[in-house]
Amino acid sequence: MANGTRSRTEVFSEVVFLGRLVDRIVEGKIRVPRFQRPFVWTQGDLHALLDSVWRGFPIGSILVWDTDRRVETRDRIGPIQIGAPPDGEISYVLDGQQRLSTLVGTLRLTDDGNSTVDGVDWSVCCDLETREFLRVSSHEIEARHFPVRSLLSTAGFFAACRRIESSTRNVKKVRRWINEADRLAAAFRNYQLPLIHIREADLDSAVTVFARLNRKGRKMTADQMVSALTYREGAFDLSEKLNECKEELYRLGFGSIDRILLLRAVLAALGRDIYAKDWADLMVKAEVRSKLPESFDVAVTGILRARRFLHELGVTSDRLLPYGLQLVLLGEFCRLCPDPPPNIRKLLERWFWVTSFTGWFGGNSTAQVTRALREMQDLARGNVTSLHVVDFEAPALPFPSRFDGRSARVRAFMLYLASLQPRSLEGDQLNPGDLLSAQGTKAMGYVLSSPSQVPEHFSSPANRMFVDSGQIGQTFTVLASLDDDMLTKVLPGHDFPPSARELLRNDDRANVIRVRLNALIAGERAFLEERNVVAPTEQMADIIADSDSTDDE
Helix, strand or coil: CCCCCCCCCCEEEEEEEEEHHHHHHHHHCCCCCCCCCCCCCCCHHHHHHHHHHHHHCCCCEEEEEEEECCECCCCEECCCCCCCCCCCEEEEEEECHHHHHHHHHHHCCCCCCCCCCCCCECCCEECCCCCCECCCCCCCCCCCCEEEEHHHCCCHHHHHHHHHEEEEEEHHHHHHHHHHHHHHHHHHHHCCEEEEEECCHHHHHHHHHHHHHCCCCCCCCHHHHHHHHHHHCCCCCCCCCHHHHHHHHHHHCCCCCCHHHHHHHHHHHHHHCCCCCCCHHHHCCCCHCCCCCHHHHHHHHHEEEEEHHHHHHHCCHHHHHCCCCHHHHHHHHHHHHHCCCCCHHHHHHHHHCCCCCCCHCCCHHHHHHHHHEEEEEHHHCCCCCCCCCCCCCCCCCEEECCCCCCCHHHHHCCCCCCCCEEEECCCCECCHHHHHHHHHHEEEECCCCCCHHHCCCCCCHHHHECCHHHHHHCCHHHHHHHCCHHHHHHHHCCCCCCCHHHHHHCCCHHHHHHHHHHHHHHHHHHHHHHCCHHHHCCCCCCCCCCCCCCCCC
């Protein structure tokens, strides 16, 4: 506006017939901005939406932003290539992309196009006998399978009806199926959707409306929200940058790190609250957005440096990392201080082992974690030379009584086990990090696979050991068959004591696990002492998986 005052946002709605809405999308008048997440619905989601239209059920409103401003958009929706944007005003989809992609992709699919795109088959049929929507391969299609792509096309509808007539001499079936097809087509032609328009708004206002609608129940993750709010055509694309970072971490064995953790690292680099929840109001601020590209780059640099630091401690996979927030805080230190002196590095090592084995991040509030982050930043800047928020004299949690790879305490135990440099049952050196990255907790196979063989300790970590994928489920049998030389080579790397050899020979299964459990408890205590971590006051405890590992949200 001439006086520089932002105009009041205008919101109005219209009701549109389904066919007309599809036409407007294919013509390019309604477009999907690139800041929207890709198509993520499943085959079942497609069928459920089409069934709702067939039954006349409401499928929700479509939210669009009307503007003559040009925003980068996707050139296809579902499997359909859409027209070039026209001159003048365009409607950009802010909410409803998955539904619109389903409708356009199934109703406008061409006979010669690729029907499998984005992980789903868009060539959907309706079974005129059962009224069910389903995917049917070309060699399995029958007369009663009416293609959805023919419902809004007059020529396509008649061609499909002629195929029904020529398929059988049963006149009653033909009449019933064509009548059903006519009702189906009428349901789609007469279906109407509410289209809600936002006009006289800039991009920040339009997307903030979207953000606030999402806070009231629509599914959108925090990282997708921030990506939408910070997207600028031809400029910094947070979503793309997050994907690139995830790919790099995947290559390094840290592919399961949550994108939310990466955002927390960025917030730390921005000097903001890492637990901020109001992404919409925060990220549309000009002073935040202007700093985001540089803050993202330096935050990722810090995360990658921290990953190298952890790798040197034996954390060769994110599945060996007890807490994702350890990576965030260490990443912030490494961002500010890439080459710490030996005494500070030693302090950081002890900090990692103490927080891992005491369960510090699982037992403290967000306020305490924020204090620990500020202290870590002060350490990196040289403002302090010691850390006090984390209690370095707190005892480690007891040895876990059962194995659960989601538990931070169990992951700390696996770090001890990995430090023993375990070997395969064939005597080859194993890489626990690679095994866990590839197989998850299946890399920690059962020694005895039946609860009846070792009822007291079946769920114990003592009944698990690192194994190659081809050796899962047959560990004890193979161990018992190894000769003495091979057992001497294999057993120490899994902390089986020397007495286990004779027990294996005598097929004394329960006692093999019992003596190994005692060895593991003693071995882990020695491991803790070497790292200056106070040993547990109790020997064992039932450690639960309390969402305290790298899965931050």
